[in-house]
Amino acid sequence: MTVFLDDMSMPFVNAWGDQITLEIARQLIDHKGFYFLSKDDRGYFRSIEGLQYLGAMNHPGGGRNDIPHRMKRQFFNMNMTLPSQKSIENIYGKILEQLFHPKRYSPEVIGMRSPLIDATIALWTTVKNRLLPTPAKFHYVFNIRELSRVFQGICAVAQKHEYEVIKKCNYIKEKIRQELFLIGLWRHECERVFEDKLISNADKKVFHDILDKTTKERFKDSLGFEDEQLMTSYLFADFQREDKYDEYGELIEVAPFVYEAVPDMESIRKRVYAKMDGYNEKFPSKKMNLVIFDDALRHLLRITRILNSPRGNCLLVGVGGSGK
Numbered sequence: 334m335t336v337f338l339d340d341m342s343m344p345f346v347n348a349w350g351d352q353i354t355l356e357i358a359r360q361l362i363d364h365k366g367f368y369f370l371s372k373d374d375r376g377y378f379r380s381i382e383g384l385q386y387l388g389a390m391n392h393p394g395g396g397r398n399d400i401p402h403r404m405k406r407q408f409f410n411m412n413m414t415l416p417s418q419k420s421i422e423n424i425y426g427k428i429l430e431q432l433f434h435p436k437r438y439s440p441e442v443i444g445m446r447s448p449l450i451d452a453t454i455a456l457w458t459t460v461k462n463r464l465l466p467t468p469a470k471f472h473y474v475f476n477i478r479e480l481s482r483v484f485q486g487i488c489a490v491a492q493k494h495e496y497e498v499i500k501k502c503n504y505i506k507e508k509i510r511q512e513l514f515l516i517g518l519w520r521h522e523c524e525r526v527f528e529d530k531l532i533s534n535a536d537k538k539v540f541h542d543i544l545d546k547t548t549k550e551r552f553k554d555s556l557g558f559e560d561e562q563l564m565t566s567y568l569f570a571d572f573q574r575e576d577k578y579d580e581y582g583e584l585i586e587v588a589p590f591v592y593e594a595v596p597d598m599e600s601i602r603k604r605v606y607a608k609m610d611g612y613n614e615k616f617p618s619k620k621m622n623l624v625i626f627d628d629a630l631r632h633l634l635r636i637t638r639i640l641n642s643p644r645g646n647c648l649l650v651g652v653g654g655s656g657k
Contacts, residue, residue: 338388342398432491452551486522517565568595
């Protein structure tokens, strides 16, 4: 049997600098067994054979423990480092090259590939260096997955080229250029991927300062936009399309899920209430009478974005006693 020990550095370090769980595991690996502690069998050794061990842990530091050298020496150690910036640029450059194809998009949109990659890498690098994990913020881990999730959101819009979301800048009230729409989409995806992990307003302000600074540095000079044009705060949702019915009221086509910008809070709130009314008519025994206030609506948009993403998952954490 192969035993996989995940998060090996997690066990509590006691006053003597020991991690008791790891000492028991070390004895099992080192001596291929352990001693009985029960009264009748105390001191007898039980051999355990036919096991091999795999372990994994994060790098020590930033609130994470190291493990004793006596435990490390039982393993062949491999250190997995992050890919170089050049490798990252090549990976996502190829992805965006396929998405923003000349047959589908204008030269202005195609020219956004390089600035988007540079801006995302710059933002990711700054955030992971500034917002470090601590025991209270142990989940502040920003690795290459965060990079991929930002581009995943952009891909969700770009690959739906048949709906011309980028070309027409659907649902945006004011007429804007396609490049500005892409920057707004990029800022939104960065907020969802990075900001939604943060647990305090102070940390969120730090992130927004980094986001604004990166936006100005990477897009202002190269594209010649003004500050107020760049500092967008769009919301996106994928349930704004309507079902199609024939003249007899029969459903002929279910509305497609198209990830598009939200015109404003009130219009998407009306749509959510309409969806809730439809649910209440369909399931009268499970009626929901919810008040969709602003925070609830923003959380709803976040959750639908995650659930409709490939392998999407989230952990919802509410303050105790707040009714959340």
